[in-house]
Amino acid sequence: MEAKGKRAIADGKEYEKYFDVALGTTEVIEKYANLSDTIDLMQKAIAESIPQTARISKVLKGKDIYETCKNIWHFVYKHIAYRRDEKGKEQVRTALRTWQDRHKGVDCDCYTVFICSILCNLGIANSFRIAKYNKNVGFQHVYPIVPYENARGYIVIDCVLDKFDKEHPFIEKKDYKITMENLGFITEDRKGYDYVPDNEFLNGEIGVVPILAVGAGIAKGGVLANILSKGSGILQNVGGAVGSVVQNVGKILGIGKNKEAADEAERVLTEAKGRLQALKTQVPQEIEQMRQMVAQAKQNYENELNQLMQVLNSI
Numbered sequence: 001m002e003a004k005g006k007r008a009i010a011d012g013k014e015y016e017k018y019f020d021v022a023l024g025t026t027e028v029i030e031k032y033a034n035l036s037d038t039i040d041l042m043q044k045a046i047a048e049s050i051p052q053t054a055r056i057s058k059v060l061k062g063k064d065i066y067e068t069c070k071n072i073w074h075f076v077y078k079h080i081a082y083r084r085d086e087k088g089k090e091q092v093r094t095a096l097r098t099w100q101d102r103h104k105g106v107d108c109d110c111y112t113v114f115i116c117s118i119l120c121n122l123g124i125a126n127s128f129r130i131a132k133y134n135k136n137v138g139f140q141h142v143y144p145i146v147p148y149e150n151a152r153g154y155i156v157i158d159c160v161l162d163k164f165d166k167e168h169p170f171i172e173k174k175d176y177k178i179t180m181e182n183l184g185f186i187t188e189d190r191k192g193y194d195y196v197p198d199n200e201f202l203n204g205e206i207g208v209v210p211i212l213a214v215g216a217g218i219a220k221g222g223v224l225a226n227i228l229s230k231g232s233g234i235l236q237n238v239g240g241a242v243g244s245v246v247q248n249v250g251k252i253l254g255i256g257k258n259k260e261a262a263d264e265a266e267r268v269l270t271e272a273k274g275r276l277q278a279l280k281t282q283v284p285q286e287i288e289q290m291r292q293m294v295a296q297a298k299q300n301y302e303n304e305l306n307q308l309m310q311v312l313n314s315i
Contacts, residue, residue, distance in 0.1 A: 006081070006082075006105075007081065007082070009078060009079055009080065009081050009102065009103065010078050010079050012079040012102065015056065015059075015079065018055040018056040018059060019052070019055070019056065019095075019096060019099045020052065020096060021096075021100075022094075022096040022097045022099070022100040024097070024100065035130075035138070035139060038090050038092070038109070039130075039176060041090075041092045042092055042109055042112065042113055042128065042142070043176070043178070043182070043183060044183075044184075045092050045093065045094050045113045046113050046116045046117050046120070046178060046183060047183035047184050047185070048094050049094045049095035049096070049113055049114065049117035050117045050120050050121055050183075050185075052094060052095040052096045052117065053095045053114065053117045053118045053121055054121050056075075056118065057118045057121035057122050060072050060075055060118060060122075061122055065124055065146065065148060065155070066148065066155065068122060068124065069119075069124075069146055069155045069157055069164075069165075070164050070165075072115055072118055072119070072157060073157050073158075073159060073164040073165075074164070076111060076114060076115060076157075076159045077159045077162075077164075079102055080098060080099070080102040080105075080106060080111070080114070080159070081102060081103060081104065081105035081106070082105050082106070082107070082108075082111075082159070082160055083104060083105025083106060083107065084107055085107040085109075090109065091106075091107065091109075091110070092109050092110065092113065093106055093110040093113065093114075094113065095113060095114045095117050097110075098110045098111075098113070098114045099114075108141055108142050108143060108158075108159075108160050109142050111143070111158075111159045111160065112128045112142050112143055112144055115144045115157050115159070116128055116144050116178050119144065119146065119178075120178060120180060120183070124146060125146065125147050126144055126145065126146050126147075126177075126178050127144070127145050127175045127176055127177045127178060128142055128143065128144050128145070128175070128176050128178065129142065129143055129144075129145050129173050129174070129175050129176075130142045130173065130174050130176075131143075131168070131170035131172070131173045132170060132171055132172040132173070133168070133169075133170055133171060134171075135171060139172075139174070141160070141168070141170075143156060143157065143158035143159075143160070144156075144157045144158075145157070145175070152167075
């Protein structure tokens with residue numbers, strides 16, 4: 001699902017006082033990139049974005065849920081341009097980075113993170129929906145929905161489309177409910193929320209999950225880089241243990257000259273022996289993990305190729 005065309009957006013300078021300045025950093029998530037990875041990254045980005053949209057949320061609050069959702073849609077549609085993600089990548093921005101990149105444009109997942117964080121700030125129940133429009137292709141679009149007592153049972157806030165509360169017909173969908181608790185927030189006497197950060201989340205403000213164009217996809221480069229990184233880490237650990245002995249060879253040779261040198265030499269050798277003993281257990285386990293990664297990558301590649309063949313055969 002894509003916007004019909006590039007749209008002109010308002011300058012938005014009058015709203016900059018409601019946002020801090022983004023650092024402009026980017027982190028590539030080098031791991032198997034499938035649908036669940038993207039969903040996980042979006043949920044973490046929403047949690048990270050809630051404090052970032054606290055001030056603008058108050059500005060957009062209407063007299064009721066429907067008016068509030070409409071205000072949010074108009075604000076995002078008018079002030080944040082749409083641009084499809086770079087081919088082969090799924091880019092997930094925090095709210096501050098989305099605001100910073102508003103003139104360049106962001107994709108539907110960044111819209112969703114931005115909007116869901118505002119809804120959470122206002123205490124409005126919400127979910128994000130991923131939708132499929134072609135049986136031969138994976139899920140293609142994501143947007144927020146809000147439970148509401150109307151004929152459909154919910155409000156749609158899809159800023160890719162040119163009308164508020166409009167939903168493009170889909171053939172399959174999955175909804176992911178957003179609550180403060182499942183985003184990693186804890187409560188104290190239910191008076192407020194404190195964020196408990198996940199250390200595995202972005203160090204940057206854009207998480208890039210490399211994917212293939214067909215289906216959910218995986219990151220070939222990321223898989224190989226991860227395997228090579230593991231191998232390099234093993235060699236560095238072994239080298240470090242041996243290196244500590246080499247660097248202290250003078251002290252070791254000092255055995256017999258004086259008690260102080262002998263004690264230091266014994267300490268160095270004992271420490272190196274302990275590191276090597278630990279590596280004796282650790283290295284085989286890490287090598288086995290690498291073997292499993294290679295096998296999984298091979299299976300994923302085969303699945304992607306089969307999926308590609310299905311698409312080609314359907315043409």
